[in-house]
Amino acid sequence: xxxxxxxxxxxxxxxxxxxxxxxxxxxxxxxxxxxxxxxxxxxxxxxxxxxxxxxxxxxxxxxxxxxxxxxxxxxxxxxxxxxxxxxxxxxxxxxxxxxxxxxxxxxxxxxxxxxxxxxxxxxxxxxxxxxxxxxxxxxxxxxxxxxxxxxxxxxxxxxxxxxxxxxxxxxxxxxxxxxxxxxxxxxxxxxxxxxxxxxxxxxxxxxxxxxxxxxxxxxxxxxxxxxxxxxxxxxxxxxxxxxxxxxxxxxxxxxxxxxxxxxxxxxxxxxxxxxxxxxxxxxxxxxxxxxxxxxxxxxxxxxxxxxxxxxxxxxxxxxxxxxxxxxxxxxxxxxxxxxxxxxxxxxxxxxxxx
Numbered sequence: 001x002x003x004x005x006x007x008x009x010x011x012x013x014x015x016x017x018x019x020x021x022x023x024x025x026x027x028x029x030x031x032x033x034x035x036x037x038x039x040x041x042x043x044x045x046x047x048x049x050x051x052x053x054x055x056x057x058x059x060x061x062x063x064x065x066x067x068x069x070x071x072x073x074x075x076x077x078x079x080x081x082x083x084x085x086x087x088x089x090x091x092x093x094x095x096x097x098x099x100x101x102x103x104x105x106x107x108x109x110x111x112x113x114x115x116x117x118x119x120x121x122x123x124x125x126x127x128x129x130x131x132x133x134x135x136x137x138x139x140x141x142x143x144x145x146x147x148x149x150x151x152x153x154x155x156x157x158x159x160x161x162x163x164x165x166x167x168x169x170x171x172x173x174x175x176x177x178x179x180x181x182x183x184x185x186x187x188x189x190x191x192x193x194x195x196x197x198x199x200x201x202x203x204x205x206x207x208x209x210x211x212x213x214x215x216x217x218x219x220x221x222x223x224x225x226x227x228x229x230x231x232x233x234x235x236x237x238x239x240x241x242x243x244x245x246x247x248x249x250x251x252x253x254x255x256x257x258x259x260x261x262x263x264x265x266x267x268x269x270x271x272x273x274x275x276x277x278x279x280x281x282x283x284x285x286x287x288x289x290x291x292x293x294x295x296x297x298x299x300x301x302x303x304x305x306x307x308x309x310x311x312x313x314x315x316x317x318x319x320x321x322x323x324x325x326x327x328x329x330x331x332x333x334x335x336x337x338x339x340x341x342x343x344x345x346x347x348x349x350x351x352x353x354x
Contacts, residue, residue: 139313
């Protein structure tokens, strides 16, 4: 083989390699910052489902799904129909709730060209019990997700739902008009931020300090103790820009929601010195005070934006008192962080060392 042929082949391999690398980078770049159409709107999505709660709880598991259809309407006159697979998820709710929380899967060939494009996996949050305040509890948890969006780029996107659930009961059917919301898959959060999902424990002190403190302040704001970043309880971890960041979820046990079934969570070996979920307790770890002050200022600067989110959803509350309790509870948090002595007493002095 002549020298010219060798040079040509080497150049060919080089350009193929560069093109392949560029294609990979371009594919990854397209995911960064991208939010799917489903989660790009703040309008309430209407959906219709039909299944028996008893069947969902007893006949589905991590690998067994139930095939059903979902009708949805994004605000137009026409309803669309989509085949989906559903199963139960969660532990506490599965044992204690009437409505089992749902994990949903949609095939690519089915979601292609629809509102659900790109969402192979979704979580569906439903009320727990068939009680009067069930929908307002869901709405307050939805608000918690929206408030965290203001604070951290490492958050789940959500979409509020009005759900008509038809439940077979023998030869009859029971109709449930309930609120709920979709939560995107954690991989979507990772892709949007150019990161990867971590499947191992990382102690909070080894996590990104700013993100860790933002999470701790947020949990304090909503009065939540039902989480553990160290044990990955109601938390996921992402590896982004060579650092580990937490992504919180499941806030129905928080003081903000204050559901009828809420209990003070005792995660790990820690027995917390509070008896009511509405009592706040800072669970963040001790950090450089400069980081805590930075996050404190971030929350104060975004106070107006947070209350605007709550106010925008006022009309969706069924009980006006639930809206008032929601605003009052968040306002109490801002009273703490705006006051130097209260901030020192309830956050700086309570930061954990282990």
